[in-house]
Amino acid sequence: MTTAIQTRSGPFTHTANTVQKTMTAVLWALVPATLCDLYLFGWPAILLFAVTVGACCFAEALCVMAAGRPAASTLSDGSAVLTGWLLAMSLPPWAPWWIGVIGAVFAIPLAKHAYGGLGQNVFNPAMVARVAVLVSFPVVMTAWVNPHPLFSAGAPGLADAINITFGGKQPDTMSAASALGYIKTELSRGIPVSASMQHVPDMMDMAFGFRAGSLGETSALLILAGGLFLMVRRVISWHIPLTVIGSLFIMGTLFHAVNPERFTSGLFHVFSGATFLGAFFIATDYVTSPVSKLGQLWFGIGVGVLTWIIRNFAGYPEGMAFAVLLMNALAPIIDQYTRPRGFGRTRRGEPLPLNDKVGQK
Amino acid sequence: MRLFPIRGGIHPDYRKELASEQAIVVLPMPTELFIPLQQHIGAPAETLVAAGDLVKKGQMIARSQGAVSAPQHAPTSGRISAVTNAPAPHPSGLAQLTIILEADGRDEWAELPEPIADPFAATPQAIKDRVAASGIVGMGGAAFPSAVKLNLGIQLKLEILLINGAECEPYLTCDDRVMREHADEVVDGARIMAHALGAPKVVVAIEDNKPQALAAMARAASAYGNVEVIGVPVQYPMGSERHLTQAITGRETPAKKLTADLGVVVHNVATARAVRDAVRLGRPLLSRVLTVSGGAVREPKNIEVPIGTRVSELIAFCGGFNSEPSRLVNGGPMMGQPLPSLEVPVVKGTSGILALTPEEVNDAAPGPCIRCGTCVTICPCGLSPLEMAAFIRNDKLDAAARLGVQDCVSCGSCSWICPSHIPLVHYFNYAKGMLMEQNREERKIERTKTLAEEHATRIERAAAAKQAAMAAKLAAGKEKGGAAAEEKASA
Ligand code: SF4
Ligand code: SF4
Numbered sequence: 001m002t003t004a005i006q007t008r009s010g011p012f013t014h015t016a017n018t019v020q021k022t023m024t025a026v027l028w029a030l031v032p033a034t035l036c037d038l039y040l041f042g043w044p045a046i047l048l049f050a051v052t053v054g055a056c057c058f059a060e061a062l063c064v065m066a067a068g069r070p071a072a073s074t075l076s077d078g079s080a081v082l083t084g085w086l087l088a089m090s091l092p093p094w095a096p097w098w099i100g101v102i103g104a105v106f107a108i109p110l111a112k113h114a115y116g117g118l119g120q121n122v123f124n125p126a127m128v129a130r131v132a133v134l135v136s137f138p139v140v141m142t143a144w145v146n147p148h149p150l151f152s153a154g155a156p157g158l159a160d161a162i163n164i165t166f167g168g169k170q171p172d173t174m175s176a177a178s179a180l181g182y183i184k185t186e187l188s189r190g191i192p193v194s195a196s197m198q199h200v201p202d203m204m205d206m207a208f209g210f211r212a213g214s215l216g217e218t219s220a221l222l223i224l225a226g227g228l229f230l231m232v233r234r235v236i237s238w239h240i241p242l243t244v245i246g247s248l249f250i251m252g253t254l255f256h257a258v259n260p261e262r263f264t265s266g267l268f269h270v271f272s273g274a275t276f277l278g279a280f281f282i283a284t285d286y287v288t289s290p291v292s293k294l295g296q297l298w299f300g301i302g303v304g305v306l307t308w309i310i311r312n313f314a315g316y317p318e319g320m321a322f323a324v325l326l327m328n329a330l331a332p333i334i335d336q337y338t339r340p341r342g343f344g345r346t347r348r349g350e351p352l353p354l355n356d357k358v359g360q361k
Numbered sequence: 362m363r364l365f366p367i368r369g370g371i372h373p374d375y376r377k378e379l380a381s382e383q384a385i386v387v388l389p390m391p392t393e394l395f396i397p398l399q400q401h402i403g404a405p406a407e408t409l410v411a412a413g414d415l416v417k418k419g420q421m422i423a424r425s426q427g428a429v430s431a432p433q434h435a436p437t438s439g440r441i442s443a444v445t446n447a448p449a450p451h452p453s454g455l456a457q458l459t460i461i462l463e464a465d466g467r468d469e470w471a472e473l474p475e476p477i478a479d480p481f482a483a484t485p486q487a488i489k490d491r492v493a494a495s496g497i498v499g500m501g502g503a504a505f506p507s508a509v510k511l512n513l514g515i516q517l518k519l520e521i522l523l524i525n526g527a528e529c530e531p532y533l534t535c536d537d538r539v540m541r542e543h544a545d546e547v548v549d550g551a552r553i554m555a556h557a558l559g560a561p562k563v564v565v566a567i568e569d570n571k572p573q574a575l576a577a578m579a580r581a582a583s584a585y586g587n588v589e590v591i592g593v594p595v596q597y598p599m600g601s602e603r604h605l606t607q608a609i610t611g612r613e614t615p616a617k618k619l620t621a622d623l624g625v626v627v628h629n630v631a632t633a634r635a636v637r638d639a640v641r642l643g644r645p646l647l648s649r650v651l652t653v654s655g656g657a658v659r660e661p662k663n664i665e666v667p668i669g670t671r672v673s674e675l676i677a678f679c680g681g682f683n684s685e686p687s688r689l690v691n692g693g694p695m696m697g698q699p700l701p702s703l704e705v706p707v708v709k710g711t712s713g714i715l716a717l718t719p720e721e722v723n724d725a726a727p728g729p730c731i732r733c734g735t736c737v738t739i740c741p742c743g744l745s746p747l748e749m750a751a752f753i754r755n756d757k758l759d760a761a762a763r764l765g766v767q768d769c770v771s772c773g774s775c776s777w778i779c780p781s782h783i784p785l786v787h788y789f790n791y792a793k794g795m796l797m798e799q800n801r802e803e804r805k806i807e808r809t810k811t812l813a814e815e816h817a818t819r820i821e822r823a824a825a826a827k828q829a830a831m832a833a834k835l836a837a838g839k840e841k842g843g844a845a846a847e848e849k850a851s852a
Contacts, residue, residue, distance in 0.1 A: 009698075009771065009773070009776075009784070009786045009787045009790045010690070010694065010695055010696055010697055010698070010699075010773050010776070010786065011373075011694055011695045011696070011773035011776055011777045011786070012688045012690050012694045012697065012699075012715070012717055012722050013373060013374065013531065013694040013695070013717070013721060013722060013723065013777065014722070014723040014724065014725075014776075014777055014782065015371075015373070015723075015777055015778050015780075016723065017778070017780045018725070018780050018781075018782075019728055019731055019780045019781055021780070022731075022733070022780055077728070079731075117729065118728075118729045118731060119729040119730045119731045119732055119781075120729070286731050286732050286733040286734065287731055287732050288732075289732075290734070291732055291733075291734030291737045291745070291747060292734065292737050292738075292745070293734075293738060296734075335748075339737075339745050339748075339764070340368075340737065340740070340743040340744075340745070341743050342616070342742060342743045342744060342765045342768050343368065343603065343613065343614075343616075343741065343742040343743050343768060344603070344613055344614050344615045344616040344617075344618070344768065345615075345616050345743075345765070345768070349763075349765070351615040351616035351617050351618065352613060352615035352616070353615065354615055354618060354622055354623075355612075355623075
């Protein structure tokens with residue numbers, strides 16, 4: 001580009017929307033679920049959340065300054081906070097502090113700035129980080145705890161929490177399994193789904209969050225509410241969330257109908273694990289999903305189906321993060337094949353044929 | 362009538378209320394007018410006057426030159442003070458050959474061509490000639506010579522003359538006012554144009570945010586069975602010819618074709634009124650209605666302005682600025698052009714002059730593309746602005762061309778909506794310019810090549826002919842020689 005910007009073409013007016021406003025809306029949408037979950041899992045969760053978000057912001061500032069740009073303006077776009085927030089939501093709430101910090105290192109310098117910063121990364125930074133720490137520290141990353149609401153009997157106080165998060169003193173109670181994990185373990189021991197389902201929390205408890213899991217896996221309904229808020233505000237559209245949840249539900253229902261001893265129901269899949277968080281907040285990440293609506297439909301279907309496959313056939317109980325990353329890799333190709341049809345052209349780019357009944361003499 | 366959906370589009374802050382209730386006022390004749398010789402698409406007009414000449418109002422002072430061109434007329438009586446280079450309302454700010462007219466204040470009319478009393482009895486050619494002689498160009502902003510566009514009926518069978526009253530640009534209200542205050546003239550002009558085109562039907566399309574204009578036009582059209590007034594959804598860029606045609610007829614104009622190939626010709630409402638004045642009154646195009654608006658203008662107005670009036674006089678007429686404008690725009694805020702200075706004149710295609718405050722412009726430094734995809738969703742042409750911009754930034758113009766950058770109508774929707782303030786249209790205009798240039802170059806090379814080839818074959822052919830002639834001669838000689846020998850032998 002050599003032409004100077006002074007003779008710049010219009011428009012000479014602009015929407016009030018900005019990147020910062022978009023990110024802020026997403027953060028607001030996460031607030032209710034986050035508050036609820038921080039309350040449920042108490043001080044250790046609050047500390048881990050603060051460490052993770054703080055580490056991501058710090059890493060962002062360092063990367064931006066290393067590139068010779070002022071950190072303040074980039075930080076204010078809110079994308080680093082969001083990455084840290086989503087990462088924190090996907091960790092076991094009582095995990096030690098260094099999990100958050102190592103996650104931040106994977107998320108910001110490696111998954112984002114190594115690709116060129118905001119908008120350039122192929123993979124969702126928060127999911128890269130989650131998968132990286134999960135693969136590197138599988139024991140810590142699957143040590144779930146049952147909810148210990150703040151100030152309730154048996155809940156750790158601030159001092160205990162500091163010990164848990166920073167002192168490496170994990171209490172014995174940390175043996176709970178998430179519903180998906182429990183069913184998977186039982187299956188591997190030869191116990192059919194129909195039997196193990198008796199022991200997982202009932203659907204209502206799962207929806208409201210009274211169950212073991214990462215922050216973002218609990219309180220599905222508040223996450224759903226946040227997602228709907230984003231749709232109403234038109235920050236995201238229905239295309240990705242609906243196809244993710246829809247295809248997961250259809251896969252689950254179909255296979256459950258065929259073999260209920262082996263496969264859990266579609267509804268169970270929808271309400272367990274990180275389905276809502278993934279469908280509304282992670283798969284919808286602008287940077288790493290396709291840009292056209294048609295592409296987003298394919299992308300969402302891919303995420304839903306892959307999540308179901310990984311949950312049922314791979315070594316890990318939860319497949320959302322892997323599914324999103326796999327589809328992230330495909331997004332550029334999906335983009336190429338799902339460009340809209342140009343005005344006056346066929347799908348293949350040829351001018352439309354002239355209908356010779358009109359116009360010609 | 363059933364309407365058809367058009368793809369994408371945006372809903373900018375229209376701010377039409379700033380000027381929409383201001384009735385059209387006539388600007389007092391300025392003392393000096395600056396009339397550029399090129400106010401239209403095509404070849405510039407050729408001046409017929411020189412410094413010192415006295416002219417009357419309506420007298421032709423520059424004649425059209427070539428097939429696509431338009432003449433200029435003196436908007437008032439007075440003396441030509443110079444024919445010289447002066448600033449023109451082009452974003453480059455480059456000077457242009459301009460006739461400068463000092464008004465004498467008498468506003469004396471020249472002898473005008475006879476009114477055509479019954480235009481519907483006149484031949485289409487007579488109407489077209491009158492429109493051409495009256496210097497009428499598309500007044501929606503494109504400024505394409507209207508008479509040329511009226512010729513489309515010669516080769517093509519037209520069904521609909523579509524009168525574009527969408528006025529989808531924010532701020533602009535001049536078409537709205539013209540329709541409210543001069544509905545009968547617009548309808549009359551439209552019917553005359555339809556007659557010239559041989560189009561059996563007239564459809565007037567107006568965006569639904571102009572209910573008074575819709576009502577006034579419907580009233581004016583009610584007497585004529587073949588004139589229909591239709592409200593279209595408020596959706597920028599509804600006023601784009603191709604999109605309006607699609608909304609009304611459902612027909613999608615193929616790439617590289619004209620709406621006329623589908624039987625539809627589109628003209629602006631102000632153009633229709635100008636045609637009516639030219640035909641019924643014999644008056645050439647001497648003035649136009651435009652909107653002066655924007656948050657920085659003290660009293661926004663719709664003004665009937667003589668062509669050649671300097672913008673500074675309009676601003677003064679509107680009470681000046683109430684704050685330092687951040688942008689001066691010639692036209693609407695979406696597709697208008699930056700005004701290089703206040704000293705440039707109003708031309709036939711000037712639909713508005715806007716002085717916008719920083720809040721209205723809402724400019725910011727471009728940030729990185731976050732791939733939000735909104736630009737793809739809203740592009741009315743089905744393009745992928747973010748990808749095209751990325752290619753253009755890397756100087757891959759061919760790749761951008763493959764994605765269809767030349768189909769872009771420069772509506773500005775993508776730039777408007779981009780949360781990262783990326784000047785997408787700026788990239789596309791740049792690329793379109795470069796590609797056009799390349800094309801022209803290639804064609805030139807191609808032409809030189811064919812010329813050279815033709816030359817070569819001509820020489821070859823000539824050489825071959827010569828050879829053949831020589832051979833023939835030789836053969837004839839031999840024959841002769843042979844014959845002689847034979848003769849000798851037989852003798
Ligand atoms: S790419 Fe062109 S046609 Fe599409 S929105 Fe942008 S300016 Fe309008
Ligand atoms: S609107 Fe702007 S930020 Fe969004 S995809 Fe288009 S160019 Fe990128």
